[in-house]
Amino acid sequence: MDELIMMAHGSGGKKMHELIRNLFVKYFRNPFLESGGDAAVVPPEPGHIAFTTDSYVVDPLFFPGGDIGKLAVSGTINDLAVSGAAPRYISAGFIIEEGFPVKDLESVVRSMAGTAKQAGVQIVAGDTKVVNKGKCDRLFVNTSGVGIISEKHTHIATADHVKAGDQVIISGYVGDHGMAVLSQREGFPVKTGLKSDCTPLNDLIGKVLERFDHVHFMRDPTRGGVATALCELAEGRQFGVLIKEPAIPVREEVMGLSEMFGFDPLYVPCEGRVLIVADQSVSQGILHTLHGHPDGENAAVIGEITTGNWGKVVLETIAGGRRIIHMLTGEQLPRIC
The missing domain is CATH 3.30.1330.10 (PurM-like, N-terminal domain)
Structure with a gap:
């Protein structure tokens, strides 16, 4: 050739x-x-x-x-x-x-x-x-x-079955893809060893759906990250989303780079993670299934669906305060996918 x-x-x-x-x-x-x-x-x-x-x-x-x-x-x-x-x-x-x-x-x-x-x-x-x-x-x-x-x-894509009390699960660390790509592109003088989480998730998700009937919603938090994916879920709905900052798995390298360059890890894209909203009765079972798969070893319950704050996502901070999470505006990380 x-x-x-x-x-x-x-x-x-x-x-x-x-x-x-x-x-x-x-x-x-x-x-x-x-x-x-x-x-x-x-x-x-x-x-x-x-x-x-x-x-x-x-x-x-x-x-x-x-x-x-x-x-x-x-x-x-x-x-x-x-x-x-x-x-x-x-x-x-x-x-x-x-x-x-x-x-x-x-x-x-x-x-x-x-x-x-x-x-x-x-x-x-x-x-x-x-x-x-x-x-x-x-x-x-x-x-x-x-x-x-x-x-x-068929209800999973529409989120029509999501209700108060449902648990919000993330399948692993957030922000790895965005920070790995950005570090490579900009040639940051910081050696982190970060790698993109980019991987197909159909095997992982298939195992969850085979074992549990009460999965109400799923989304991959790509552009706009976890924050934007959850804002899309809550927008226009008669429920709110509460997530807890201490529960969200973020690598130290991602957190360090985010702080250094003014990014919020909640908005940094993932390409090998899935957000799952499921009935509370099956959330621990789903978590156990995720932990048994290489692509879900660091999965965590990060929040829940609430009856208050309709249409909004609220973050409970490490300090114990609360703030509203808004959908990403502008372009935080261009050409990330």
Whole structure:
């Protein structure tokens, strides 16, 4: 293969077909993709169809704990999983800047293939576009995903079953992804060893849903972090959310960097964490299940749904005071995913 991406790789001709065959089909190989049609034809399954799409422009493309490829596949899988769906298929679209190193593109594609395999999901369709040098920043990736939701889980995405007394659970440390990416991008002179939490969560979430029927809501706290995800949950509802600062798991490195650069860890994105709102009767069982999984070892109950403060999220601070948590305004951490 060529060392650098050329405009011809997106022209529809011989160069493009060589790139597809020698790179994308090589790593994403499956019967649906190999059919060579304009659309993947997949078999029907019982249940409701969940469909999601997302675009990834993270800078840098490679960061501690992941890269744009792993992030794209994990993010799409997690959007499906937190909606109560079992992820099945993904499409992948690439917008590539002329002159981008083919070896870097191969690293991204290999990472995507490995992440999809880990999650038991197939990449069944794709597209490649090449733009003139300077018309995009190296590489952008779009992924869409399809999953299947059983009837008993259709309420999870809507939060219609959330009620006062439900417990709020986070599956692990918050803020790792945002601070790992920011540290790499800005070249902070502080060596933290932080890694992104970027990972597919469908196995973890699947185990919870298999064992417990009273999961009322889930969300992955990506852009805007835990604070914004909970504000989205509470907005316009006849309940409030109370979270307790001492209970929220934050690494010392994340806390230190946040204090140093003026960030609040509650707003720092995660890419491998799930917020779960569940009935109090099953919260300890869910916590035990999470602790038994590598992606949930540091899970914690961080709060509860309340009858007061309708539509608001309230933080009980370490000092014992209380303050309202607002949705993120502005752009705290640009190009973090």
